[in-house]
Amino acid sequence: MHSSRSPRRLLSSAVATLALAALGLGLAGPAPDASGADHTAFRPAAQTAAVTFSDDFDGPAGSAVDGAKWQIETGDNVNNHERQYYTAGNRNAALDGQGHLVITARKENPGNYQCWYGRCEYTSARLNTAGRFTTTYGRVEARMKVPRGQGMWPAFWMLGNDIGQVGWPNSGEIDVMENVGFEPSTVHGTLHGPGYSGSGGIGAGYTLPGGQAFADAFHTFAVDWSPGRITWSVDGTVYQTLTPADLGGRTWVFDKPFFLILNLAVGGYWPGDPDGSTVFPQQLVVDHVRVTTADTPTTGGPITGIGGKCVDVAGAATANGTAVQLYDCNGTAAQRWTVGADGTIRALGKCLDVASGGTADGTVVQLWECNGSAAQRWAVPAARDIVNPQANKCLDAAGGSSASGTRLQIWTCTGGAHQKWTVTR
Template identity: 85%
Template sequence: MTSPRLPRRLLLSAVSLLALASLSTGLAQGAAPAPAPAPPAALAASAEAVTFSDEFDGPAGSAVDGGKWQIETGDNVNNHERQFYTAGNRNAALDGQGHLVITARRENPANYQCWYGRCEFTSARLNTAGRFTTTYGRVEARMKVPRGQGMWPAFWMLGNDIGQVGWPASGEIDVMENVGFEPSTVHGTLHGPGYSGSGGIGAGYTLPGGQAFADAFHTFAVEWSPNSVTWSVDGTVYQRRTPADLGGRQWVFDKPFFLILNLAVGGYWPGDPDGSTVFPAQLVVDHVRVTTGGGRPGGGPITGLGGKCVDVAGANSANGTPVQLYDCNGTAAQQWTVGSDGTIRALGKCLDVASGGTADGTPVQLYDCNGTPAQQWAVPAARDIVNPQADKCLDATGGNSANGTRLRIQTCAGTANQKWTVTR
């Protein structure tokens, strides 16, 4: 994304200021201190059990679940946004029909003061800091965005260490951003040290046929694994990013992040509302879900071309044993566990790219799990299985579905011999 937006930064409460003293701007009211990140070993051990879900069920007018979300308050000078984020349920409330409605209004009932003087608009911003963080997994929200010049809805994540390292060293993953002057397009972006603001690494997705995102609900998601983030809209993958996209700059996306939902009004990127903008404007959220997991106990089959299964040749657990296609037979040689640590395992060992190769045609094999990039895999909703180090897909050699066909990595082409169904 090449938009001229500046840092969003984090708006947090006076209670949080001590914990987040390294933030120099954008601080306001409403949050509690985030707990210190767990050490990596603890995260790896616990991640499979972590699931976040909010279906926003409750009586009309109810506030969001305070056990899951905190409400931020204040303005945001960093982007020159025009709104004041309010507390309570005035601008963020359940509608009684299973939705959260975040409302932006042209009003100022409490004489709120913004960076430019008396505020002209109110809205809401929620986050899960201090309530929920995740490292890796599928992060999704089903939403219907507002329409209108100056509207800027977003679903995004910040590194939980922002209070210690600041932004952009904390990292930011924008799952979905929309600006009102692009009614048919959303953006997904990574921000980190040396690639933040207008230099963020990302891409846009545009609906076909001139459809507008404000016309219907859509599901926006990222599939996040070690060294890989993949974006999709309604299950259609439109970009995947790995450390190879950063030109040698630091990848800061292998640690806990928390979630943020907000509806901004105006700012450098969307521009300000004009006479055509209708208020109140609403971001309607059907659900937010985070699923992390390493598959079901005991694993399950991975099926591909011709309905055949990914199979360890001869059910042999020796290092270097070929991995192939074979008739599905329910044996342990075909029971694979997709781990939250980015591994795919069978017979107590890992799916491995031979010799850590990155070239087309490099075979895959079974090998002792060793934590190297040769054993890291991303499994996005598009049904690719991708080795991020090589940025290549698991592939049935020659498009052959015969028993014994060797599996390898190959440039991703979206073909049937690179499509897999993983049983989780």
């Protein structure tokens, strides 16, 4: 993100302190021939999507959000020099009776709230799922219509569930969507972590075509998150993917549980304060928040590499430890791979695995029973590398060879042709 923003994650209230304390307690050589006998044509695997969190905000107009799913934070935020006071209950966050959550920012102070700068000038709301729901990987999305005007700062984002133990930015922060009022046509998706936080966050923006404003209609903001890989989209259009290779050697802290946050801030270092052009009240209208995990990929097929050869399970064997190699493409089940949302790459009902969980150059890969370990997690970025995040090394054809029977291994990423792969999805 190209902002000058400071950490936005902590409020000064006792409620926020208790929430973090709750988090601290855990609440919240060549191989055999590959002549497999199965010559049936490839058929796409069926999609099995598990909904792990969903809120469609159904309920009577004026009612508060579901307390089993969300907690309401209160207080101000000196870290960003935001101007609002976040209130409790349904005063600034309420259902509209039409299937929406409405977070309202008002220029008022009925409770004589005190902020870092004196008597607060605005009220708003901030909700999170800490102690109620966390997720590691999956598709995280919200369909929303944002407010408009100078000084408005709506956001849908996530924080690492271990923030109570390690603090921010070591906990990590995934900003699914942020908008600032002076950019009505643009939203931002950003990662924050150790050495790349605040104004040094790593991310990108997405701009609507033709001068459209995000405040004019509902839009769906999402990340698709798997081991070592996070992809951002707006209305299904992907605009950014980040992997550990994009952090310049800094630590990737995004393979662990995170909780969700929705808020509407007023003012601050990045958006600037409201001015005479800003009309109040302003509203962030949320149609739904949903988290799904794809247990089975939607498609699958060959993975091709150097010399046009295919990634192949030697002899189409299914025994643990069977070699994975390059071989002439033949359309058999030994060469049909599926890439899962959980970061696995599978064939013949088993997983592509780094032998013994090794991280050294030259460690061979094999077929092994799927066990959820880091040795079986892979990132498949647009650059066509296939990376094991644990080792931070690339899938590699040994010796740079394209001969059938060449064993596959992990090796320091060089960008060479023997480390480039085309994955059929």
